[in-house]
Amino acid sequence: MKLLIFAGPPSAGKTAVIRQIIRQLTGEFTVAFLKIDVVQAFEDEELKKEFGIPAKKVYSGDICPDHTGILVLRDAISWAEDLGAGILIVESAGLCLRCTPYTTQSLGIVVLSAVSGTNSPLKMAPMIALADIAVVTKVDLISQAEKEVFREQVRDVAPRVDIIETNAVHGTGLRFLTMAIRNVPDILDPDAIVLRGMPPLAVCTICAGKKEIGWQNHFGILKTLDGADDLYRGE
Amino acid sequence: MEPFTPVIITVLSGKTRDGSLEIFDEIVLRAGDTVSVVGPTGSGKTAFINDIEVFACKDTVTGRTVLVNGRIPPDEMVRDPAKKPIALITQNTKCIADLTVKEFLEMHIRARRIPDDSRVGETIALANEFTGEKIAAPMHMTSLSGGQTRSLLIADAITISSAPIILLDEVESGGIFKETVISTLKANNKAVIFVTHDPFLALLSDRRIVMRNGAVERIIIPGGREKKIIHLVSSMDRVLFKIREEIRAGTLLDGGEDIS
Numbered sequence: 379m380k381l382l383i384f385a386g387p388p389s390a391g392k393t394a395v396i397r398q399i400i401r402q403l404t405g406e407f408t409v410a411f412l413k414i415d416v417v418q419a420f421e422d423e424e425l426k427k428e429f430g431i432p433a434k435k436v437y438s439g440d441i442c443p444d445h446t447g448i449l450v451l452r453d454a455i456s457w458a459e460d461l462g463a464g465i466l467i468v469e470s471a472g473l474c475l476r477c478t479p480y481t482t483q484s485l486g487i488v489v490l491s492a493v494s495g496t497n498s499p500l501k502m503a504p505m506i507a508l509a510d511i512a513v514v515t516k517v518d519l520i521s522q523a524e525k526e527v528f529r530e531q532v533r534d535v536a537p538r539v540d541i542i543e544t545n546a547v548h549g550t551g552l553r554f555l556t557m558a559i560r561n562v563p564d565i566l567d568p569d570a571i572v573l574r575g576m577p578p579l580a581v582c583t584i585c586a587g588k589k590e591i592g593w594q595n596h597f598g599i600l601k602t603l604d605g606a607d608d609l610y611r612g613e
Numbered sequence: 614m615e616p617f618t619p620v621i622i623t624v625l626s627g628k629t630r631d632g633s634l635e636i637f638d639e640i641v642l643r644a645g646d647t648v649s650v651v652g653p654t655g656s657g658k659t660a661f662i663n664d665i666e667v668f669a670c671k672d673t674v675t676g677r678t679v680l681v682n683g684r685i686p687p688d689e690m691v692r693d694p695a696k697k698p699i700a701l702i703t704q705n706t707k708c709i710a711d712l713t714v715k716e717f718l719e720m721h722i723r724a725r726r727i728p729d730d731s732r733v734g735e736t737i738a739l740a741n742e743f744t745g746e747k748i749a750a751p752m753h754m755t756s757l758s759g760g761q762t763r764s765l766l767i768a769d770a771i772t773i774s775s776a777p778i779i780l781l782d783e784v785e786s787g788g789i790f791k792e793t794v795i796s797t798l799k800a801n802n803k804a805v806i807f808v809t810h811d812p813f814l815a816l817l818s819d820r821r822i823v824m825r826n827g828a829v830e831r832i833i834i835p836g837g838r839e840k841k842i843i844h845l846v847s848s849m850d851r852v853l854f855k856i857r858e859e860i861r862a863g864t865l866l867d868g869g870e871d872i873s
Contacts, residue, residue, distance in 0.1 A: 496710045522700040530724040
């Protein structure tokens with residue numbers, strides 16, 4: 379099974395891009411979808427209804443949504459593997475631009491909007507720098523010169539990131555993303571997956587620099603994929 | 614200006630909204646061509662030039678394919694806007710870049726890896742030939758009017774992008790000297806494809822593509838047969854231009870006799 383991790387600020391068009399990906403790959407792969415959000419999310423129900431795919435969401439509530447994503451990711455991989463999925467898509471809440479939810483053995487995709495301002499790539503530098511692919515959405519709303527200027531800003535942050543420009547509503551340009559997805563190797567050993575980057579410091583073991591995914595590897599206030607309440611582990 | 618090798622664009626037909634085939638086999642665009650795209654709102658005009666801009670490969674709603682020099686363009690040309698031989702000036706009259714005109718142009722020059730920076734002044738000077746509202750280097754991009762934004766982006770397409778093919782989407786809206794724009798683009802041997810509702814602009818083109826129901830319905834090559842009407846519309850357009858400027862200047866037009 380392939381693991382795709384989508385990050386990007388709210389309203390950048392993450393779900394619009396994911397919808398196109400599912401549309402293009404659904405004949406080839408069984409796609410499972412997990413949305414991580416804070417208080418409300420509808421993407422899982424929409425995608426389930428539209429494509430009939432297994433979809434799930436988890437609310438982080440009082441915990442950092444990116445940390446929640448890390449905690450539940452190991453459970454989510456088992457859930458999707460048990461369903462026989464060929465691709466697991468994880469969509470982050472997209473709130474903290476400092477976090478980089480990408481892991482090893484996955485394809486990390488950041489989605490950012492071309493109309494979010496010239497300096498926005500600089501503001502979310504960590505989210506872009508560790509991604510494999512930067513999808514720039516809403517390019518139909520800007521001119522050729524603006525596209526190049528925006529691209530230059532992304533390049534300044536991440537010289538090697540693969541940039542794909544799209545009007546995600548129409549799906550233009552996304553054939554390059556589906557090509558990249560087809561070429562992503564399957565997860566080799568889910569228990570060996572770790573974060574690519576260090577999340578910002580706060581008060582749990584993820585914050586303290588433990589990069590393993592799955593709540594089983596952490597202490598403090600934790601979250602499981604299906605557990606209704608937060609779980610505490612530790613002294 | 615870096616010369617792109619000569620570029621010929623070929624648009625292969627797609628489908629109408631009802632799923633039937635479009636009436637043409639291919640539309641070929643070469644340097645120096647001026648082509649207008651006309652038709653009612655919602656008929657697929659913008660979709661037509663967008664197909665060219667994204668190098669459609671049966672992957673857009675129209676199902677069209679766009680070839681460059683007879684072939685599917687290489688990925689690099691499709692994906693990197695700096696390697697694209699096409700510049701599209703959209704209907705959008707606002708630029709979102711939070712930069713000054715000078716910073717914006719410098720950044721574009723840097724993105725194109727052009728060593729000489731005299732082009733900032735060159736671009737602003739050319740843009741000022743297209744608009745009556747003067748543009749200056751320290752102005753903020755977001756504060757430019759619709760006419761100024763378009764003028765600057767068209768000038769940029771000529772001096773910095775050096776794109777051999779220019780797509781203009783309803784360039785006439787907003788204070789811009791449309792005739793100067795078209796003649797400058799022609800003089801620079803650009804292939805110009807423009808979506809327009811303006812009768813005079815439409816008549817200035819060598820070919821008119823008529824859109825209906827999402828598809829090309831007809832391709833008109835006037836070949837000089839519209840000379841009389843062009844002459845008439847040209848003088849009407851001059852009169853309208855004068856009146857428009859007078860109204861903008863706050864004049865009461867009670868004389869009438871000096872407008873001709």
